Amino acid sequence: MAYQQASVAPHMAEFAVDLDWSNLPGTVRREAGRAWLNWVACAVGGARTATMDAAVRGIVAMESRGEVPLLARRECVGVSHAALLGCLSSSAHTYDDTHLATITHPTGPVAAALLAVAAKLARSGSPVPGRDLMAALVVGLELECRVSCAIKSGGASLGWYMTGLSGGIGAAAAVGRLLGLTAERMVYAIGLAAAQACGFRATHGSMAITYVPGLAARNGVEAAYMASADFACGSHAVDGQNGLLQVLTGATDAALIRQDLGTCYEFLNNTYKPYPCGIVIHPAIDACLHLAREQGVRHEDVLRMDLRVHPDALNLTWRKLPDNEFDAQVSLFHWAAAALVHGAAGIAQGQIACVTEPAVRALQERTQAAADAGLADNQAAVTVHLRDGRVLEQVTQSALGSLDHPMSDAQLAEKFRGLAAPVLGDPAAARLLEFCLAIEAAGDAADILKPGTAA
Template identity: 25%
Template sequence: MNVHHAITEISGPTITEQLTDFIMDCEYSTVPDEVIQRFRMFILDYLGVALTGSYSRSSEIIAQVVEELGGKETATVVGRSYKANAALGALVNGTTGHAVEMDDDHRTSVLHPAVAVVPAAMAAAELVGAKGDKLIEGVICGYELMCRIGDAFLGTMYDEGFHPTGACGVFGAAAAAGKILGLDRDQMVAALGIAGTQAAGLEEWKTDGSWIKRLHPGKSAEAGILSVLLAKNGYTGPSTIIEGVHGFLKAFSFERKWDVNMILDGLGTEYRGYGTSFKPYAGCRFYHQVIDATLALTSEHKIDAASVKDAKVRVYRTAYQTLCTPKSRRYRPTSVVDAQFSIPFSVAASIIHGPVMPVHYSEEAIHDPAVLDLCARVEGIPDDEYEKGYPARFPTEVTINTYDGRSVTAYRDLPSGDPENPIYEEKGRFEREIVEKFRALLGYLPDYADRTDTMVSRLSALGPQDDVTELLSLFTPAGRA
């Protein structure tokens, strides 16, 4: 692995220029069919999660603020009866999509691409009346830039206090919107330069379980739209925004280390975004393999909550620090966010309820005495050897001890929903499970029940014939099947 530091002189095309060449060359007609279908499913997954998230209190607040701000009504706002301007519509949709912690996740770059990229792509498509093929092109470009730039930090951006989704999301959003709006090469380079200076997203939400994490992808989506519109009208941005001596890699890296090769290797031939995972459960992706192991044990050994004496969860240190500390809030959540980022709470909830969904992290659910009682008997254990496997793997060992003397253990290092998990060697299973998840989420939303089949069929075949605005109307109160 070649670890690089900031450079003062650029010879040949900059990273931004090389990424722009990829964006210019990416065409729906030349992308492999399996990649097109995978990204249709990513868009479907995002919309199901965002519609579910639109009912969250944090989503209601930002939607209300944007509605009061007013402006040109071009962008559909998921779950709402009004439209917003492109930038603010992307802001709401990105924020809403992150509210219930079921949006997709790219394991090695440790970020959530859909919630930054798809809202920007949607808003851009509605601005110009783009069809479904252009929406897909934009989303592919956005995922590719966001995941590749995130990969360069080698899983350590969190250690610097930054949220990779917020910081890297601006590039994905700008790439998606710029592709759809037809920027030329110079404009696209400028747009990425403008986007990079707006990168943000602090991890301080961990201190008190507040909502700012949900805002990060929304701000990325908004910044992407703004960057593209500015560049299209002649605003300039540096082509060295990524690797320059004052650039993104230096500013956001931990101990000033990164690997540029992770951005450029295979660019144009390997679709890094294709390896994005979907979340089958609500809550932080870092513990989904914990839930997999817990559910496997309870099912295989017929263990119910009443029989559990205690449980021990050995995890890589990054997960332990994020999801087991501080104990005062991981064992007694004071907010929904606290519970969404708690291994003890989520293990207890999965033992009692099975696969955990947003309903299991409601304001009422996080104070359920039965869950909290069992939660107190779940111990997290940090493992430095397991940490060496992160972020390529999420090594985890779950042991459940029962009152009748049994002790059973399961090991997992790739969560379900990750395309590298061996269960997805079965052709079509990955896409099928995303559809099943979508239907499960919509099952909690009776107002949209009569549209579910139409949503699935339309998005599963999304292409040049589909009007994006008409399609998105299905995800608003006034939409019709």
């Protein structure tokens, strides 16, 4: 099928097919490794949650057996369902990475799709070397983030779940590279993935917060395999009339996808979460932790707590007094209170025992929040009015995990251990960490499933 060169999809396809891992800047290769490490940690950490258990039951009810194993579980499923579940698992604790400018969680759909396909290819005698998987990861992350930027700049509603809109496109291009698609068939894959874009944020506060990115992973795999069979799609699905951008934004401007593609890397603006909740909450958490740990503020001494946050924090995480773990994941009030009460903001603070803890709920009752357009998305101010008359304020200028204050390699490794060890045990978690750190040298990327899968 002929396609028009004016559309952006051929440029995306050329980038996906031609990228050379050995010629990538060291910063790009390093960040791809960090993204992979963080994703594996989140996927293992979420592998045995109630969310994942329910999703696996649903998939197994449709297909009793497949050929692709799942990280840290015993089941095997079909390749597209393995992609869905792998991404869903990595989202279960809301601990996945975030492209802050667009609030996209980019690595989940791409990495889950790649691992599922790598496992399928290995079983057919065509193992995927680690460096090839990492090159495909860069392709997927970069295109996903650029599509998100184009959607965001066009003024799409914040109610759209961005990962569901762009994640399938990134996953399709990444998988298409593993399958050796020609540039023309890569255009098909990109278009077929764009045609399946979906998701809105009303799913937040339920298990379905994980389902939308999971669908993106699944859709990307299916788009790439359909394209590999010469199932054609026109080249204007992204930026043509009635294409993805026009439907979402009313315009067809793909300049942010095309501009400097292959020379500047948007996914370098990706970030990794130190806390398992919506990233827009993190600046307030930092401030509350400082008040508890460094200034010795006790929750029972707080008469009132006032939060000033970026507008997105209230637009996305307005929930107060959540009564379940899923609502709590996206509750600014819960995490601010829990951080001050416990002096911690980890997995335990997202569990139902903390969500329903009287002290945490009482402090939420005494907390007010206001949006401040003068604050950046990595800033917040927390003021506590104490019963003895003192007023203390803590301002977060650059939250941990933001672009200006990124998690270090050591902190990411510690996050990995904290998520993987409770699921796999310390020895298996250590082996999995070692494998991830050396992924570029792996002869078969799917070998990651051996040390990471439950016996």
